[in-house]
Amino acid sequence: MxxxxxxxxxxxxxxxxxxxxxxxxxxxxxxxxxxxxxxxxxxxxxxxGRADLLNAVVPDRLARTDHLVERALSTEDPWAAFAGFLEGLFAMQADDPVLRDALANRVALSDEIAEICHRCHRASLAIVARAQDAGALRPDFGPADLAALTTAVSQVLREAPDSWRRLLGYVLDGLRTGDG
Amino acid sequence: MxxxxxxxxxxxxxxxxxxxxxxxxxxxxxxxxxxxxxxxxxxxxxxxGRADLLNAVVPDRLARTDHLVERALSTEDPWAAFAGFLEGLFAMQADDPVLRDALANRVALSDEIAEICHRCHRASLAIVARAQDAGALRPDFGPADLAALTTAVSQVLREAPDSWRRLLGYVLDGLRTGDG
DNA sequence: CTAACAATCCGAGGCAGTCCTCGGTTTCGT
DNA sequence: ACGAAACCGAGGACTGCCTCGGATTGTTAG
Missing domain, CATH: 1.10.10 (Arc Repressor Mutant, subunit A)
Structure with a gap:
């Protein structure tokens, strides 16, 4: 070139x-x-096309979530790992509109993006499972709930960037069991 | 005519x-x-213009929230009133995309719409205050949180209409104090 | 009942924003 | 200095907004 x-x-x-x-x-x-x-x-x-441009921009940003996953997996307390993971995920989106919209399904998924998403998703399932096994996270919290939460917070991020942390706090309080 | x-x-x-x-x-x-x-x-x-059409469509729908307010104010248990109000508000939006988008600030507010919103908003403040006075709702829950919650759920309604109830459940669990 | 007027209806078409391509022009690298 | 690679803006196609002038239809007075 x-x-x-x-x-x-x-x-x-x-x-x-x-x-x-x-x-x-x-x-x-x-x-x-x-x-x-x-x-x-x-x-x-x-x-x-537009998709090709996005595919050149998004993967780098998206890959930053790997760092988050790593941190969560190396956090000893399962609840802290889970809560910190979500907190980090949304904080990252608050700083990066591209990432925010990518995670909110606003990008046509190329194979590469899909692969990263998949990786992140699988990791998050593990983080959830670990918190549930430890009895810190409600056992009825499922993958669909995680997706819904992402959708919800990404919209709040877009319209009222200062409110997301409080909202997440309420949700986390609702998700935590007494045992943790 | x-x-x-x-x-x-x-x-x-x-x-x-x-x-x-x-x-x-x-x-x-x-x-x-x-x-x-x-x-x-x-x-x-x-x-x-488009706004004039919306202003002819929205107020009727929006006014239905009055019924919700009334029900909440006549519910004896302050927490049940609060929770039922939110539940009803979102269930109503789930059935009515116009109302959903109107409450999510996607309509240019005419004076009439603004007036109804104002009325509903004032009423919801009362419902919140009553639940807090009864010690059933966290005292740090504020009007901005209510707005953020509406934004959040309306987006979930749009993209995953089956998930909102679970998400709201988690939030409510997080918002409730032990006392109630 | 009918004629005539006014209110209402209507699709064609001008304007604006965005997508994307074409053909000619410029610039890089040897 | 030459050829290939890369650059570029003009412009065709599409979509959605809104207006214009003529055609249509409801209404009413005679």
């Missing part, structure tokens, strides 16, 4: 991050190109 | 309800007109 092409591609991958903050994941691609200081046709030369 | 005008206006007001279910509040007005069996120009003759 030519040197200018590399430079432009990098600018294109960097541009969405700033724009997404304001308008969400569906900014016009023209704006992205303009922000990157690049013609619209150049954008399409690098990324045939 | 002429007889056919009355008939058409009624059809126009009725049409959105069915359409909103599938696509949310922002269906093309052309579709609304088609559904009503009316030309697009007729729609604009009756309602100069």
């Amino acid at each position: 030519r040197a200018d092409a590399v430079r432009n591609r990098a600018k294109l991958v960097a541009a969405p991050a700033e724009l997404f903050g304001a308008r969400g994941l569906d900014v016009p691609l023209e704006h992205v190109a303009e922000r990157a200081g690049v013609g619209i046709a150049t954008l399409y030369a690098h990324f045939p | 002429r007889a056919d005008a009355v008939r058409n206006r009624a059809k126009l007001v009725a049409a959105p309800a069915e359409l909103f279910g599938a696509r949310g509040l922002d269906v093309p007005l052309e579709h609304v007109a088609e559904r009503a069996g009316v030309g697009i120009a007729t729609l604009y003759a009756h309602f100069p």
Whole structure:
């Protein structure tokens, strides 16, 4: 690849991050190109469609959840691991609109993204199971609830970024059993 | 107003309800007109803009919350009143996409709508205060939390209509104090 | 009953935003 | 300096918003 092409591609991958903050994941691609200081046709030369651009942007962000998983698994207290995992997951989304919208199913899943999601999902099941086995987390909390919680909080993040922590706190209090 | 005008206006007001279910509040007005069996120009003759149509549709739905408020205020147990109010509020939204989106701030507020919202909001503050005074509801639960909860659940309603009740259950469990 | 007027209805079409492609032009690398 | 690679904006296609001028229909007075 030519040197200018590399430079432009990098600018294109960097541009969405700033724009997404304001308008969400569906900014016009023209704006992205303009922000990157690049013609619209150049954008399409690098990324045939919107999905391809997202697939170049999202995986890196999404992969950061691995760190969270790692931290949770190495936390001794199962409840603290579970609560900290959720807390971290949403805090990360609060800082990163791209990640937030990606986890809220607002991105068409490429194979790569799907793979990372799968990995994160499987890990979170383990974290949940461990907390339940320890008797700290209600046994009736299921994977669907986790998805619903993500949906719920991501919306709060979008509309009232200051309220999510309190809401999560209430949910966690409701999820905890006396035993933990 | 002429007889056919009355008939058409009624059809126009009725049409959105069915359409909103599938696509949310922002269906093309052309579709609304088609559904009503009316030309697009007729729609604009009756309602100069989308907001005017919504203002003709929303208040009726929104006013149904009054019934909920009434029920809650006449429920003796303050916690049951509070929990039942929320449960009813969301169940109502689950059945009525218009109401759901209206409460999630997706409608430009006309004076009339704003007035009804205000009334409902004031009433809900009373319900909250009563539950807190009785020592059944955490004293740190505030109006902002109520708004955040509405935002959160309305999004779950949109994307996973079967999960909201469980999620609300967890939140309520977290909100309840031992005393109640 | 009918004619005539006014109220109402209507689809075509102009405008705006976004997507994406085409053909020519510029720039990189040798 | 030459060829290939990459760049670029103009513009066609589509969708949704809204308006215009003419056609239609309800109403009422004679």
